[in-house]
Amino acid sequence: MPNDQSLLAYLNEKKLNVTQQRLQIANLFLALPGHHTLEEIYLAVREKTPNIGQTTVYRTIKLLCDAGLAREIRLEDNSSRYESNVDRGHHDHMLCQQCGKLVEFVNDDIERLQEQIARQYGFTLQGHHLLLFGTCGDCRDKASSDS
Ligand SMILES: [Zn+2]
Ligand SMILES: [Zn+2]
Incomplete structure (x- = not known):
């Protein structure tokens, strides 16, 4: 659990x-496991604190991203999910375009290969975010059993 100090x-x-x-x-968002849309975060916040406006929630999440406490994952359809970046190591993502998992x-x-490629092109890497997308095993099984 993050303390309020870094945010403060x-x-x-x-x-x-x-x-x-x-x-x-x-605090609510940073304790939320997984990856969420702004809408989902807003709904989760509203459950606990009914009086908070949508704009306040959205702005705060953006703020957390700027502060490096949250991470925005931009999906290939240009929508975004947000996850806590506190006490998380680097990881990449794979998206199922059928179920959104x-x-x-x-x-x-x-x-290692990414570092190597960057070097080849004379780049100094600050970081990367890799998103693979396709169909997950569950959705593929469902599709084949439906037909
Ligand atoms: Zn993640
Ligand atoms: Zn990576």
Whole structure:
């Protein structure tokens, strides 16, 4: 569980108001496992704190991304999911385009090859985000049993 300190420090540094609402949203989101749309996060927040507006939730999530406490995963259809980036190691994602399932993976060979390719092109890497997309095993099984 993250403490409020890093968020507080960030908000203060950016001269942003540390409101009770922002902290509530941040704490709830950062404790939420998995990958979520803004809409889903808003609904989860509203369950606990009915008076929070949608815009406040959306802005706070963006803020958390800027602070490096949350991570935005942009999908190939240009929609986004958000996940907590606190105490998480690097990982990449695989998306099922049928059911929307996001699977996390890390592969040392892929990581190493990316570094190697970057070097070949004279790039110094700051990071990367790899998204593979296709059909997951469950959806493929369903499709073949339907026919
Ligand atoms: Zn990676
Ligand atoms: Zn993830």
